[in-house]
Amino acid sequence: NAGVTQTPKFQVLKTGQSMTLQCAQDMNHEYMSWYRQDPGMGLRLIHYSVGAGITDQGEVPNGYNVSRSTTEDFPLRLLSAAPSQTSVYFCASSSRGGGPYEQYFGPGTRLTVT
Amino acid sequence: AQSVAQPEDQVNVAEGNPLTVKCTYSVSGNPYLFWYVQYPNRGLQFLLKYITGDNLVKGSYGFEAEFNKSQTSFHLKKPSALVSDSALYFCAVRDLGTNYGGSQGNLIFGKGTKLSVKP
Numbered sequence: 001n002a003g004v005t006q007t008p009k010f011q012v013l014k015t016g017q018s019m020t021l022q023c024a025q026d027m028n029h030e031y032m033s034w035y036r037q038d039p040g041m042g043l044r045l046i047h048y049s050v051g052a053g054i055t056d057q058g059e060v061p062n063g064y065n066v067s068r069s070t071t072e073d074f075p076l077r078l079l080s081a082a083p084s085q086t087s088v089y090f091c092a093s094s095s096r097g098g099g100p101y102e103q104y105f106g107p108g109t110r111l112t113v114t
Numbered sequence: 115a116q117s118v119a120q121p122e123d124q125v126n127v128a129e130g131n132p133l134t135v136k137c138t139y140s141v142s143g144n145p146y147l148f149w150y151v152q153y154p155n156r157g158l159q160f161l162l163k164y165i166t167g168d169n170l171v172k173g174s175y176g177f178e179a180e181f182n183k184s185q186t187s188f189h190l191k192k193p194s195a196l197v198s199d200s201a202l203y204f205c206a207v208r209d210l211g212t213n214y215g216g217s218q219g220n221l222i223f224g225k226g227t228k229l230s231v232k233p
Contacts (some may be wrong), residue, residue, distance in 0.1 A: 004157075033220065035223075037157075040225060041225060042204065042223045042224055042225040042226050043158075043204070043223040045220055045221075048220060058220065059229070090157055090158065092158075097220075098208070099208075100146050100163060100165040100208075102148060102160045102163055103137060103160070104160070105150075105157035105158040105159070107156060107157045107158050108155075108156070108157050
């Protein structure tokens with residue numbers, strides 16, 4: 001049981017490039033989410049999904065797209081990278097949205113945009 | 115609106131002493147509250163949660179947290195700190211559906227408290 005996996009671990013992009021951060025979970029969780037972590041700002045929610053085919057925006061969605069075609073995978077796409085998107089990105093999942101269910105986090109992707 | 119605050123950016127404790135990391139929250143109804151720990155260059159790990167019932171919740175690695183409804187607090191505690199407890203600690207409250215278009219699955223995180231335990 002690998003839990004939540006993320007690839008790549010590190011990435012450097014030039015301004016304007018696009019890329020996809022991969023996230024997968026093998027726990028059959030309905031709920032998945034993407035956060036970014038910046039110094040002094042805690043974790044901010046980018047997008048989330050309550051099940052395959054259902055996604056919604058979080059607190060800071062601009063510049064990011066998501067899709068959820070399967071229960072296992074929840075990729076995050078940066079459409080045109082900007083220096084403001086330099087951050088550490090975490091994917092998380094929980095068995096269901098809502099209620100007392102804790103979230104399980106992946107190891108993170110450290111992204112630098114130059 | 116739901117919110118959570120961690121009033122201390124950093125807490126310094128000597129090894130063997132008790133530690134407390136503070137958290138206060140604001141929700142419209144009854145909260146679900148969580149503590150997570152993040153070691154350097156790692157993802158967040160779940161420590162413990164409060165759902166209902168006993169106000170003292172026990173979790174992983176000897177940590178516990180006390181829920182206080184009148185003070186809207188959920189402070190993390192440990193009777194005897196270890197150097198290996200040094201990490202970033204996050205308090206989180208469950209979004210009850212008012213912030214992000216009705217979702218009840220989203221956690222709202224505090225900004226984190228860095229715990230430093232010295233030998």
